[in-house]
Amino acid sequence: MTPMIDVVFLLIIFFLVSSHLAKQETRLPVELPHASTALDDDLDVAPLTVNVDAQSRWHLAARPIEIESLREAFKDYHTNSSRPAFRIRTDRGVPYQAIEPLLREAARVGITDVRVAVYAESSP
Amino acid sequence: MKRPTVVRGSSLEVAMTPMIDVVFLLLIFFVWTSSFELPEMDLPSSIAAAKSPSGGSGATAKSTTETFDEIVITIAQAGGGIELQFNQQPVADLSSLRTLVSEVLRLGVQPPVVIDPEPQVSMEDAIKVFDTARSAGADRVLFAIDPS
Numbered sequence: 001m002t003p004m005i006d007v008v009f010l011l012i013i014f015f016l017v018s019s020h021l022a023k024q025e026t027r028l029p030v031e032l033p034h035a036s037t038a039l040d041d042d043l044d045v046a047p048l049t050v051n052v053d054a055q056s057r058w059h060l061a062a063r064p065i066e067i068e069s070l071r072e073a074f075k076d077y078h079t080n081s082s083r084p085a086f087r088i089r090t091d092r093g094v095p096y097q098a099i100e101p102l103l104r105e106a107a108r109v110g111i112t113d114v115r116v117a118v119y120a121e122s123s124p
Numbered sequence: 125m126k127r128p129t130v131v132r133g134s135s136l137e138v139a140m141t142p143m144i145d146v147v148f149l150l151l152i153f154f155v156w157t158s159s160f161e162l163p164e165m166d167l168p169s170s171i172a173a174a175k176s177p178s179g180g181s182g183a184t185a186k187s188t189t190e191t192f193d194e195i196v197i198t199i200a201q202a203g204g205g206i207e208l209q210f211n212q213q214p215v216a217d218l219s220s221l222r223t224l225v226s227e228v229l230r231l232g233v234q235p236p237v238v239i240d241p242e243p244q245v246s247m248e249d250a251i252k253v254f255d256t257a258r259s260a261g262a263d264r265v266l267f268a269i270d271p272s
Binding site: 006009010013016017020032033034035036037038039040041042087089090091092093094095096097099100103104106107112113114115116117118119120 | 145149152153155156163164165166167168169170171173241242243244245246247248250251252254255258259267269270271
């Protein structure tokens, strides 16, 4: 009995670990900026996250996206969400001109709750 | 009186295999729970649109005319660094910007702080200024957009 339980237990742990690692891979790796006054994620809202990589390309749901389809996505999201919010994960080297169109489209459909993903920093 | 015989061998030996099992399980557990990624946090923000006839919802439209109804911080790229302006007055660096913002807030008003970076300014610098304004105590820090 005991060896069997051991093996089963190891298998359970193995699948838990692999599923955990698979979850972590869903994020586009970008070098976020640092900020000291950041807050924890608000779990009550499900924000629409747009990733901006170091080459200033926009990604929505793991796919590169252009401004027209982004506009559609914003509209869809805004009508279907009870508390619409918009979250930007941007590389720290990206110029503001790559971010401004995103904010403009968000404001145009009426999303004003914006979050910027950052790494925490102990002192400013 | 009979002395209890010391049993040598098997019973005093540390059983290695269960110990290795347990250590191995502990190892896996800690590797699993430790995440090698830095935790990501959120900076709450909002959008301030410059006045425009076509602009989005009215709630985001801000006028830039009244003083201290809002604080506008513009960021310009200058050489290797950035140049800051606080309501059109140049500010030397981030710490004097923080002093300025906290002095305004000490008057008891809580004006929205609008961050207006020039197109070439990197997000790292923009977030730094944003963070400075928030650490000075400003509740509402917004990013400016040009609605055209």
